[in-house]
Amino acid sequence: MGRGRLSWNEYAVGWARLHGGFDPRKAGPLVRGWLRVSYVIGSGLARIGIPPSGVTLGGLVLCVSVPLLADRPALAAVFVLLAAMADSADGATAVVSGRATRLGYLYDSLADRLGEAAWLVAFWLVGAPGLLVVIAGGLSWLHEYVRARVTAAGMHDIGVVTVGERPTRVSVAFVGLLLAGAAELVQDDLPAGTITVVTAVWVLLALVALLQLLAAFHRALR
Numbered sequence: 001m002g003r004g005r006l007s008w009n010e011y012a013v014g015w016a017r018l019h020g021g022f023d024p025r026k027a028g029p030l031v032r033g034w035l036r037v038s039y040v041i042g043s044g045l046a047r048i049g050i051p052p053s054g055v056t057l058g059g060l061v062l063c064v065s066v067p068l069l070a071d072r073p074a075l076a077a078v079f080v081l082l083a084a085m086a087d088s089a090d091g092a093t094a095v096v097s098g099r100a101t102r103l104g105y106l107y108d109s110l111a112d113r114l115g116e117a118a119w120l121v122a123f124w125l126v127g128a129p130g131l132l133v134v135i136a137g138g139l140s141w142l143h144e145y146v147r148a149r150v151t152a153a154g155m156h157d158i159g160v161v162t163v164g165e166r167p168t169r170v171s172v173a174f175v176g177l178l179l180a181g182a183a184e185l186v187q188d189d190l191p192a193g194t195i196t197v198v199t200a201v202w203v204l205l206a207l208v209a210l211l212q213l214l215a216a217f218h219r220a221l222r
Helices: 008-018 029-047 052-068 073-097 102-126 130-152 166-186 190-221
Strands: none
Touching: 008 029, 008 073, 029 073, 052 073, 052 102, 073 102, 073 166, 102 130, 102 166, 102 190, 130 190, 166 190
């Protein structure tokens, strides 16, 4: 089929090839629905000639804007959601347009890590303790680092889908800032406590996810 006109099934095959063989058609309803939306957006962007790198850059700009909006957490949450959509759409655009490259994958991963760091900076600005924020970021970085190193060691499938994958971190950032914004309407000092609890949830999920990864990879590589 022509560029920008892959069917959903063709797209799913291409997407799985870039994500450790994980077939999006077999994902849960929420993940499958999200990826279907990304496929539609990516197809539209590819059709009008927008390159994947442009979508990645746009997503990064949205992420960097999040801490700038820390005094308006609900609006910051909207920017997290838009950035997440851009993050999914850049990969979809690459697959649909046949422009997926290893360099693009590298830049996309780098943009993801910088974006998550920006969200956590926003958490800190809203009132989360700095140490807790650093631990959350460090554990999430370790999650991705371990997965990358195991791939380099020769494991080519995804291994395990943990409770702390990228979609989880997006959800925690979005819901956390949204709750902080709602808390602000009740009492001025509530957002700090709210975002602290959310950051603690991020840390807990990231820790469990890291243990899941290590256990799965230990079994696979023995």
